Amino acid sequence: MKTLIRLIASCALSGVLLAGCVTDNGTSTASVNAVPGLGGSPIANGTAGASGTVPGSIPANASFVAPNGNDANPGTISQPYRTIQKCATTVASGSTCEVRAGTYYETVTPNSGVTITSYDGETVTVDGTDAVTGWTIHEGSIYKASIAMSAGDTNQVFVGNEMMTEARYPNGNDLFHVNWATAQAGTSSTRLVDSNLPNVNWTGAKVHLWSGTDPWTPETGAVTASQPGQVTISVDTSLCPSVCATAGGYYYIFGILAALDTEREWFYDPKVATLYFWAPGNVDPNTLPVRAKQRQYAFDLSGKSKVTIQNINLFASTINSNASSTSNTIDGIQAQYVSHFTALPGNRGASYWIDHLTDTGIVVNGRGNILQNSTIAYSAGNGVAVLGADNIVKNNLIHHIDYIGNYASGVALAGNGHTIQNNTIYDSGRSAIFPNAVPNEAIPPSNNNIGYNNLYNGMMLSRDGGEIYDAEDAVTGTRIHHNWIHDAQSLTSGSASDFPVAGVYLDSGASGFEVDQNVVWNTEHESIYLHGGGVSTPNNNHVHNNSVPDVNSGAYIWLFQIPNCGSTQVSDNLVLVPITQQSVKPPCTATSNGATAPGATEMNASVQVGCNFAGCSSDAPPAIVGNTVAASIAKQPGPLAVLVGQTATFRVTGAGSAPLAYQWKKNGIEVNGATSTTYTTPPATSADNGVVFTVQVRNAAGIALSAPATLSAE
Secondary structure (H helix, E strand, C coil): CHHHHHHHHHHHHHCCCCCCCECCCCCECCCCCCCCCCCCCCCCCCCCCCCCCCCCCCCCCEEEECCCCCCCCCCCCCCCECCHHHHHHHCCCCCEEEECCEEECCCECCCCCCEEEEHHHCCEEEECEEECCCCEEEECCEEEEECCCCCCCCCCEEECCEECEECEECCCCCCCCCCCEECCCCCECCEEECCCCCCCCCCCCEEEEECCCCCCCCEEEEEEEEECCEEEEECCCCCCCCCCCCCCCEEEEECCHHHCCCCCEEEEECCCCEEEEECHHHCCHHHCCEEEECCCEEEECCCCECCEEECCEEECCEEECCCCCECCEEECCEEEEEECCCCCCCCCCCCHHHCCCCCCCEEECCECCEEECCEEEEECCCCEEECCECCEEECCEEEEECCCCCCCCCEEEECECCEEECCEEEEECCCCEEEECCCCCCCCCCCCEEECCEEECCCCCCCCEEEEEEECCECCCCEEECCEEECCCCCCCCCCCCCCEEEEEEECCCECCEEECCEEECCCECCEEEECCCCCCCCCCEEECCEECCCCCCCCEEEEEECCCCCCEEECCEECCCCEEEEECCCCEEECCECCCCCCCCCCCCCCCCCCCCCCCCCCCCCEECCEECCEEEECCCCEEECCCCCCEEECEEECCCCCEEEEEECCEECCCCCCCEEECCCCCHHHCCEEEEEEEEECCEEEECCCEEEEEC
16 A cells, blocks of 8 residues: 555656546546545654545545645646645635645745645645755854844754754753853852853853742843953843842853854854854764754734644744634644744843743634644743633643743643643643733633643743742633643752742732642642732632642642632642641631542543643652552653763652662663662763663652663763
């Protein structure tokens, strides 16, 4: 059957009718059998299956697009259009654009009522990048090329599908295990002191800070003067001392050519429209597929209705919509690097912690729209931004989101009546789901259904937040239920390390939420946190029938600074660490909570949590055996890069009832004597490059194996 499919494809693209080919009227010169497995079933790469077109058939009301087509063609299978845009703006409502295999470099603004899908499940990508060519030597291993790119902060450079790093100090190319520099004594809100700072003129560069007594957001400023070992900076200081440059705080500097000092780094100078690049392996970039981002959107559905986008891949681009977009469906897309930016403040000035909360990720705005069966990966901002009313986001895999570390989220949720269900969201800089009232503070996120999601590895780049977080909003009818919420762990220790890194965090008087039937474990500080913030209005939150299979000292439900409980109740929660109420006078109603409480009675093995295709699964909640919680991994060991001759120290945070035993493994083989929470390698050799380490954590109730951590030695 594969041979037959290739033959049909070659017939269509050649425009020549051969034996076994299909004519434009749908007749065939040979019999064709349907292929089992098409027709919408999930496939291994995480996207939904093909739309069900039988190979060799022509769907009714279909027009065709192919890389070797021509927009002057009639759009038949043998004479296809060249661009999706031509098809999508030519055909009438109710018609389908069947897109043949290939990569398309365009932004599509379709007619309403049009379906855009890949033909017979062929691989179709809409790419926001263009090739960069004509490289000449600048100096040493640094090349340059003339190209018009954005003068703002949304530029990206790729080699193939791999993102390169904007030149910075200190060097580093891991978006989540960030290589921060540390400010030293003498640092103030206007000056960074660091004796390790390379002795170059940093004036005109940008500085990105994660610093202060409660650094719940990073911020970006400018370097206004430079001298050896220190720079003068201009940043917002209105949040000092919480968010403020201080000794011991973290920073990196970027946005200047002098920072370009190693391979994989680039710098763009908009004044002379020149891109500078040090290619991987010190090679001539003319020999590599170097590409630069040029388009923000693959599809713009602003003002459109009843458009379906199905089984299309996106690269370095996203899908946009607006308040007038209605009843559109996005189904089975696979999107990578959907949104990118580097500076806070950006588009909201002093409110930089909510920069790009409404304009990054897949933007689902308007009413009655659906995003489903899709994979969305790698975004400086959101994975999905939901606005408007009555939209549905279900059965999606969303990961590596918010690598800028502000309030952008896996799903940023504004407006009313939305359903966020059966999504798996992991590896987020801050929250997995953020109900909020941006951009209209008069419209709280009410009547939203947040259920059956699998949320983990949140808060990786933040403090004082949670996997599900809301601040200040007084909602009605919003329910957080039947979710797995786990492994919220900040990756970098430092100031405010004892601040909340919670499962569910309702902050600064957020009220009116129902939180029930969730399973919460391995959150760094607080499982569920109700913070009144001294707000005098009624708290009115109902937290009941949740299970917390966790004996960590911070695995408790905490009520803090609530002067007016209102109707708040905390009841029937299975918890192994007692509930704490602090500065709550009189105390809120808290009954039937403890090790024998009912907990999440509906969360049995038959309940589908998270999405249901390849890549959606994670570790299940740890078992409770008697009074013992089985071993699990709270914080995974991360990848490390060292020079040949240096040692590397891997770390893990185990969880579960003591005592916990550890055993490190190198390429699957136990390392003799490596039986603690850390393992330091011998001095690395070139043969150690690419070695994989794991660690097994064990106690009397169970065994957990970590994710692999790779050592790079160069």
